[in-house]
Amino acid sequence: xxxxxxxxxxxxxxxxxxxxxxxxxxxxxxxxxxxxxxxxxxxxxxxxxxxxxxxxxxxxxxxxxxxxxxxxxxxxxxxxxxxxxxxxxxxxxxxxxxxxxxxxxxxxxxxxxxxxxxxxxxxxxxxxxxxxxxxxxxxxxxxxxxxxxxxxxxxxxxxxxxxxxxxxxxxxxxxxxxxxxxxxxxxxxxxxxxxxxxx
Amino acid sequence: xxxxxxxxxxxxxxxxxxxxxxxxxxxxxxxxxxxxxxxxxxxxxxxxxxxxxxxxxxxxxxxxxxxxxxxxxxxxxxxxxxxxxxxxxxxxxxxxxxxxxxxxxxxxxxxxxxxxxxxxxxxxxxxxxxxxxxxxxxxxx
Numbered sequence: 001x002x003x004x005x006x007x008x009x010x011x012x013x014x015x016x017x018x019x020x021x022x023x024x025x026x027x028x029x030x031x032x033x034x035x036x037x038x039x040x041x042x043x044x045x046x047x048x049x050x051x052x053x054x055x056x057x058x059x060x061x062x063x064x065x066x067x068x069x070x071x072x073x074x075x076x077x078x079x080x081x082x083x084x085x086x087x088x089x090x091x092x093x094x095x096x097x098x099x100x101x102x103x104x105x106x107x108x109x110x111x112x113x114x115x116x117x118x119x120x121x122x123x124x125x126x127x128x129x130x131x132x133x134x135x136x137x138x139x140x141x142x143x144x145x146x147x148x149x150x151x152x153x154x155x156x157x158x159x160x161x162x163x164x165x166x167x168x169x170x171x172x173x174x175x176x177x178x179x180x181x182x183x184x185x186x187x188x189x190x191x192x193x194x195x196x197x198x199x
Numbered sequence: 200x201x202x203x204x205x206x207x208x209x210x211x212x213x214x215x216x217x218x219x220x221x222x223x224x225x226x227x228x229x230x231x232x233x234x235x236x237x238x239x240x241x242x243x244x245x246x247x248x249x250x251x252x253x254x255x256x257x258x259x260x261x262x263x264x265x266x267x268x269x270x271x272x273x274x275x276x277x278x279x280x281x282x283x284x285x286x287x288x289x290x291x292x293x294x295x296x297x298x299x300x301x302x303x304x305x306x307x308x309x310x311x312x313x314x315x316x317x318x319x320x321x322x323x324x325x326x327x328x329x330x331x332x333x334x335x336x337x338x339x340x
Binding site for chain 1 (some may be wrong): 214215216217219220221222223224225226227228235237238239240241242271273274285286287288290294295298299300301302303304305310320321322324325328329330332333
């Protein structure tokens, strides 16, 4: 959640029509800053008004039009202060129509969401490895096959609590893993960002 | 009971999971063990919601003594990274704690072992970035 100062900034940036026009004095929002607020005042189990998910149906300037999986329609503003993740931290121009999205930010008076952070196509898969071949992990997730593509320079493995490394040789067929990755829309394939494996 | 003032908190790893109507590989996730799970609500999965659930997740095999808590029970989850706190209600069974016994996640000098709780994306993203995947937390009941 944003700090009060950041919340005011996002609101004024969008309401003032400067959504992506200029750099913010606050700079891009680092995750450790974005999620440092002390408490979220929302009834447990309640729908979060400051959160949106769904598929992007249109992009107009800095505005993402999103069709929620529950059929709700969302308007999500991306500002220069918004952190964008799509396989890795990236920029607004990487976002495409058809992408899936989770967004967190500040609900504006007009119902739009001024985003602190957007995660594009992000998936978190608890899976087992059924096969490993050149550049791919074959996964079983919720009874379905998923192909995980290894992306050179990006894909990393975490073995227990070790730092993330590019060496995937410790992965084993038959073992359970957690995969953070980016879905390739309308396929059963993902690009792997991080694979967490036990030892 | 607030975020960090219960007498017997649990410390462990949290992750996130999708449920309810969703896109991509989450599309078949369904409403979870409680039938009302939704990615946009502040909810969680807990490894000991029933005997059947416990028989799958077996946190005891990792040395974790987790109380039986059923659908709708409220936890207060505090990030050991940023300090943010979110309240969540149980909507599903999970994570499969025993598949990763001894796994440890750190955030600076704050570390926690074993996967004890999964949050929906809306709840997780309130206190941590979804791209982190795993994060150390304190869990109060």
